[in-house]
Amino acid sequence: MRVALFITCYNDTLFPQTGIATVRLLERLGHTVEFPENQTCCGQMHSNTGYGDEAIPLIRRFVKAFRDAEVVVSPSSSCVSNIRTAYLRSLVDTGDEALKRDVADLVPRVFELSQFLVEKLGVEDVGAYYPRRVTYHPTCNSLRALKVGEAPLKLLRAVRGLDLIELPDAQECCGFGGTFAVKNEDTSVAMLSDKMRTVLGTRAEICTALDSSCLMHIGGGLHRLRSGVRTVHLAEILASTEGDFIHGERR
Amino acid sequence: MASAAERHTFPELAKRAVADTQLRRNIGNATQTIRAKRAAVVAEVPDWEDLREAGRSLKEHTLRSLDRYLVQLEEAVTKAGGQVHWARDGAEASRIVIEIAERHSVKEVIKVKSITTEEIKLNEALEAAGIRPFETDLAELIIQLGDDVSSHILVPAIHRNRAEIRELFMRKLGLTELSDRPSDLTAAARTYLREKFLTVPMAVSGANFGICDTGTICVVESEGNGRMCLTLPQVLVSVMGVEKLVPTWEDMEVFLQLLPRSSTGERMNPYNSFWTGVMPGDGPQEFHLVLLDNRRTDVLADRTGRQTLNCIRCSACLNICPVYSRTGGHAYHSEYQGPIGAILTPQLHGMESAASLPYASSLCGACYEVCPVKINIPEVLVHLRTRAVAQSGFTLEKLAMGAAIRMFDNPRLLETAQKIARVAQRPFASDGYITGGIGPVRQWTKARDLPAVPSQSFRDWWRTRR
Ligand code: SF4
Numbered sequence: 280m281r282v283a284l285f286i287t288c289y290n291d292t293l294f295p296q297t298g299i300a301t302v303r304l305l306e307r308l309g310h311t312v313e314f315p316e317n318q319t320c321c322g323q324m325h326s327n328t329g330y331g332d333e334a335i336p337l338i339r340r341f342v343k344a345f346r347d348a349e350v351v352v353s354p355s356s357s358c359v360s361n362i363r364t365a366y367l368r369s370l371v372d373t374g375d376e377a378l379k380r381d382v383a384d385l386v387p388r389v390f391e392l393s394q395f396l397v398e399k400l401g402v403e404d405v406g407a408y409y410p411r412r413v414t415y416h417p418t419c420n421s422l423r424a425l426k427v428g429e430a431p432l433k434l435l436r437a438v439r440g441l442d443l444i445e446l447p448d449a450q451e452c453c454g455f456g457g458t459f460a461v462k463n464e465d466t467s468v469a470m471l472s473d474k475m476r477t478v479l480g481t482r483a484e485i486c487t488a489l490d491s492s493c494l495m496h497i498g499g500g501l502h503r504l505r506s507g508v509r510t511v512h513l514a515e516i517l518a519s520t521e522g523d524f525i526h527g528e529r530r
Numbered sequence: 531m532a533s534a535a536e537r538h539t540f541p542e543l544a545k546r547a548v549a550d551t552q553l554r555r556n557i558g559n560a561t562q563t564i565r566a567k568r569a570a571v572v573a574e575v576p577d578w579e580d581l582r583e584a585g586r587s588l589k590e591h592t593l594r595s596l597d598r599y600l601v602q603l604e605e606a607v608t609k610a611g612g613q614v615h616w617a618r619d620g621a622e623a624s625r626i627v628i629e630i631a632e633r634h635s636v637k638e639v640i641k642v643k644s645i646t647t648e649e650i651k652l653n654e655a656l657e658a659a660g661i662r663p664f665e666t667d668l669a670e671l672i673i674q675l676g677d678d679v680s681s682h683i684l685v686p687a688i689h690r691n692r693a694e695i696r697e698l699f700m701r702k703l704g705l706t707e708l709s710d711r712p713s714d715l716t717a718a719a720r721t722y723l724r725e726k727f728l729t730v731p732m733a734v735s736g737a738n739f740g741i742c743d744t745g746t747i748c749v750v751e752s753e754g755n756g757r758m759c760l761t762l763p764q765v766l767v768s769v770m771g772v773e774k775l776v777p778t779w780e781d782m783e784v785f786l787q788l789l790p791r792s793s794t795g796e797r798m799n800p801y802n803s804f805w806t807g808v809m810p811g812d813g814p815q816e817f818h819l820v821l822l823d824n825r826r827t828d829v830l831a832d833r834t835g836r837q838t839l840n841c842i843r844c845s846a847c848l849n850i851c852p853v854y855s856r857t858g859g860h861a862y863h864s865e866y867q868g869p870i871g872a873i874l875t876p877q878l879h880g881m882e883s884a885a886s887l888p889y890a891s892s893l894c895g896a897c898y899e900v901c902p903v904k905i906n907i908p909e910v911l912v913h914l915r916t917r918a919v920a921q922s923g924f925t926l927e928k929l930a931m932g933a934a935i936r937m938f939d940n941p942r943l944l945e946t947a948q949k950i951a952r953v954a955q956r957p958f959a960s961d962g963y964i965t966g967g968i969g970p971v972r973q974w975t976k977a978r979d980l981p982a983v984p985s986q987s988f989r990d991w992w993r994t995r996r
Contacts (some may be wrong), residue, residue: 288938291988292948293981298988314992320938329895329915330931336939368909401913423895456892461973463541463890468894468977469548469856499978502963 280400282310283348285341285389287355287491288320294491300518301354301392304405307518308396318344323361328458331369338366342381350399351389354514356421356489359391364424391421392514394490397430403437408521410440413511414483416474416497418490419452431489431513438516444481448473455496473501479506486510539886544853546596551870553689553858560688561848561855567795568900575791584784586904589840592742593830595961599742599775600821606745610807610815617769620650623822625766627652627734628659630818634765636661636732642749642756643667644736645843646769647681648865649878650824652734663734664726666755668719675702682860683866684793684845689858711765723755733759733814737770738786738842740819743778746806750789750799760803762870766814771822773830773839788902792844797951829877834913838873840903847897847907853890862887869897873910881914881921888914941989951983 282305286298302312321341322334341362345351352396355357369381373379396402415435421427435443454460454470461467474497478486486501488494491512547553572578591969592599604614617623631639639656641647641663653663653674665674669687673680676698680686687695696710699718708718735756739748747768749756760766776785790796808817830836848854848868860868864875864884872891876884888911897907919928937943958964958971959982974980 288944288987292951292983295984295986295988299991302992316989316992317941319941319944322938324786325931325935327912327915328927328931329888329912329917329919330935331912331916333931333935336935340939365912398535419892419894419896423899450896452891452892452896454852456894458970459889459892463544463853464973464976465541465545465548466853466857466890467892469554470852471978473856479932495981496978499974499980502979503965503977506874 280309281313281349283313283315283345283351284460285318285321285345285351285353285355285358286314287353287358287469289495290354290491293495294512297354297512297514299493300512300514301352304514304518305352307380307520308400308402309404313324315344315348321358321361321431322392322427323358323365324457326361326365326369331365335369335373338369338380338382341366342378342385345385345389345514346381348385348388348515350395351385352392352395353389353391355491356391356425356427357420359389360420360424362386362389382527385489391425391427391489393421393431393434394425394427396517397433403433405437405517407438407517407519408440408524409438409516409519410524411485412442412444412481412483413485413487413516414446414456414478415449415513416446416453416478416486416488416493417486418493422450434517435487438519441516444483446478446481447485449477451477453493453497455493457492460496468500469495471496475500475504475506478508484508485507485516487516489513536883536885538863540861540863540890541886543863544857544890547857548859552691554856556689556691557855557858559686561850564795564849568792568849569793571618571795571797574797575787578655581784581788582902582904583936585788585842585902586840588776588781588784589903590837592777593836593839596830598770599777600772603740603742603745603775604821606742607747607807607819608745610745612745612807612819615818615820617820617822617824619824620652620822621655622825623650623769623820624652624655626818626820627769628656628661630765630767631656631661632659633734634732636730636765638662638726638730639732639734640665640666640726640730640759640763641670642733642735642759643686643751644734644769645680645865646736646771646822647679647734650769650822652769659715664723664730666723666726666759667751668716668753668755671723672698672721675699679860680865681867682845682848682870683843683870685849689860710846723758727755727758727762732765732767733763733764735759735766735768737768737774737819738789739782740770740775741777741779741782741804742775744806746779746804748782749803750786751801751803752794752796752799754801757801757803760805763815764813765816766805767817767818767820769822771824772826773841789842789844792842792846792900792902825878832877835873835877835910837905838870838877838910840905841870841874842903843903845872846902847879850896850900851891852894852896853892860957862890869907869911870905873905873907873914876914877919881918885918885922888912888918945987945989948983948987952985955982 322337325334454467494510854868
C-alpha cells in the first residue's frame with residue numbers, strides 16, 4: 280500500500296526517532312512510505328486552546344498535502360483525533376463548502392498507526408524483537424476519542440522478548456493536556472505524580488504509548504527524578520528487530 | 531447575576547488545593563469510592579448506552595420546544611392549585627421568595643438541598659430581608675453551620691472529615707458530648723432539625739424535574755429531610771431552572787434509572803418525592819413554582835453550549851475527573867464545580883468572571899464518557915475557550931499563537947525555527963534535556979525535564995535517505 284506519513288510537528292522537531300521507526304516499520308511490512316514535504320502541524324494546540332479560527336489555514340494545508348494519499352498514517356493519536364473531530368467542527372461557520380467536502384473525503388483515510396496496523400491491515404505480529412520489561416499507558420485520545428481498544432496491546436503481546444506489565448489505573452490521564460500542562464502546572468504535576476507512582480510500581484523499564492506528547496510529559500517527570508525508567512513510543516518498539524540489539528543498544 | 535472580573539483564578543486556587551495533604555486524601559478517597567460504586571451499578575444495566583441516548587434525546591427534544599413546554603407546565607401546575615412565577619434572574623427570583631415569606635409574616639424558612647438557590651444567592655437575600663434560612667440536608671447544614679462553601683454539587687461537605695464535623699456540631703449546636711461516629715453525628719443533626727421541621731411554616735426547595743403533562747415537581751434525595759420540608763410546612767416554594775423540564779410522566783422512567791446510578795451509585799434513590807399543585811388537607815396548602823431563567827435562554831441560543839442544559843446534576847463528571855479529584859471543588863470558586871462547573875459557571879455568571887475555568891481541564895474526556903445525558907463536555911470546554919480568547923484583549927499568548935500559525939503555515943519557517951531553537955536552548959540544555967527556561971518552558975521545567983531539540987529533525991533525516 281502507498282502510505283503517506285503525517286509525522287506531526289513535534290515528532291518532526293523533538294522525536295525524529297519516532298518518525299524514523301514508523302518509516303522502517305511500514306517499509307518492513309512491504310508498504311511504500313511517502314512524506315509530503317509541505318505538511319507541518321495539524322493545528323491541535325491552537326484549536327484546543329481556543330484559537331480554532333486561527334488554525335483554519337493549517338486545515339487547508341493538511342488537506343492540500345494529503346488530498347491525493349491512498350491512506351494517511353500518523354504515530355500520534357491526539358493529532359489524528361484532532362483531524363477527525365475538530366476539523367469539520369472548526370469549518371462549520373466558514374461557508375467554505377469545497378474545503379468541507381475535501382475534509383469529509385480525507386478524514387476516513389487518516390489513521391493512527393496501531394489502528395492502521397491492527398484494524399485496517401489485520402496485522403498483529405509485525406516481527407519485532409524487544410527484550411525489555413514494558414508497561415503501556417493508554418493516552419486519553421487513543422482510549423476515548425479514537426477508541427483504539429486492544430490494538431496496541433495486541434501488537435505488544437506479539438513482540439518477541441517483550442515482557443508486558445499491566446499498568447494500574449491505566450485509564451487515568453497523565454496530566455499533559457497540551458497547554459494545560461503549563462497553564463495549570465500544579466494540577467498537571469499532581470496528576471503526573473500519581474501516574475509516575477503507578478508506572479514505577481510496575482517495575483517496568485519502559486513506559487510506552489501512542490503519543491510522544493504524553494510520553495514527553497511522563498518521561499520528563501521520570502527523567503527529572505532520575506527514576507531509571509524511560510518512555511518510548513510504540514512505533515520504536517515495533518520497529519526494533521534482533522539486529523538492532525545485537526549491533527548496539529537502541530536509544 | 532452581576533459579573534465581575536475573575537478575582538480568584540483556577541490555577542491560583544488549585545495551587546493551594548493540591549498542596550493540602552489532608553484535602554488530597556479526603557477528596558481522593560471519596561471520589562475513588564463513589565467511582566467504583568457507580569461503575570458497579572452501571573455495569574448491571576445491559577441497555578445503559580441506550581438509556582443515555584434516551585436521556586440525551588429527551589432533553590434535546592424538550593429544550594428545542596422549551597417555550598411550548600413551559601406554558602404547558604404552567605397550565606398544569608395552575609390547574610392543580612399551584613401558583614407559577616417567572617424570574618428573569620436571581621434577584622427577581624429571590625424577590626419573589628421574599629415577598630411570599632413576607633405575605634405570611636414568616637421569619638424562618640427550612641430549605642431542601644438546592645444548588646439553584648445557591649446559584650442565585652437566595653440565602654444571602656433572605657438574611658438581608660430578616661428571614662433566617664435553615665439548611666436541612668446534612669451536608670448543607672455542615673456547610674451552613676461552619677460558614678463554609680460547598681465543594682461538590684452532590685456532597686457539599688466532601689472536603690470535611692468526621693473529626694471536623696464533630697467539632698463543628700459541638701461548637702454550633704451547643705453539645706458537651708459527641709462522638710465522631712456517623713450515626714451519632716446524624717442523630718445530633720436530627721435532634722436539631724426535627725424542631726425546625728415541626729415549627730417552621732415555610733419551605734424552599736429546588737427541583738430535579740418538572741413534569742409538563744401532569745404539572746408534577748420531583749425532588750430526589752437520600753436522607754428524608756427533604757421529604758419533611760416538602761410535606762410538613764404550610765407553604766412550599768420551589769425554585770426551578772427552566773431547563774429542568776421533562777415532557778411526560780413516562781419519561782421519568784429514563785431519568786430515575788440514569789440519575790441514582792450516576793450520582794450516588796445506588797439503584798434507586800431512597801426518597802423520590804413528587805407533588806402536583808396542592809392537595810386539600812394533605813401537605814402544604816400553598817405551592818409556588820418559581821421558573822428561573824438567569825441566562826439559561828442565552829445558553830440555549832448557543833449551538834454548542836446548549837447541551838450544557840441537559841445536565842441532571844448527578845455529579846458523575848466530578849467524581850471521575852482527574853482534575854477535580856486532585857483539586858477538590860473550592861478551586862472552581864463556584865456553586866458548580868468539576869467539569870460541569872467549568873462549562874456552566876462561565877455561561878451562567880459571565881465569561882469575564884470565570885475565564886480560567888474552561889482551561890481547568892486536560893480534555894481527557896472521562897466526563898463525557900460517564901455523563902448520563904451525553905454532554906460532550908470537552909467540546910463545550912474548547913468552545914468556551916474560543917469565547918474566552920475572543921473576549922480577552924491583547925495578550926502575549928495571542929501574539930505567540932499568531933506567530934506560531936505563521937510558522938506552521940510555512941515549512942521553511944518551521945525549519946528556521948527548529949534551527950533557532952537548537953541554538954537558543956543551549957544555556958538550558960544538558961545531556962539532551964532542557965531543565966529550565968522562560969515563559970511556558972519555565973512552567974514546564976519546574977517539575978519536569980524537556981527533551982532538547984535534536985540536531986537532526988525528521989525532515990532532515992528523510993532528505994538524507996533520498
Ligand atoms: S454534566 Fe453530566 S455527568 Fe456532570 S453532573 Fe451533569 S449530568 Fe452529571
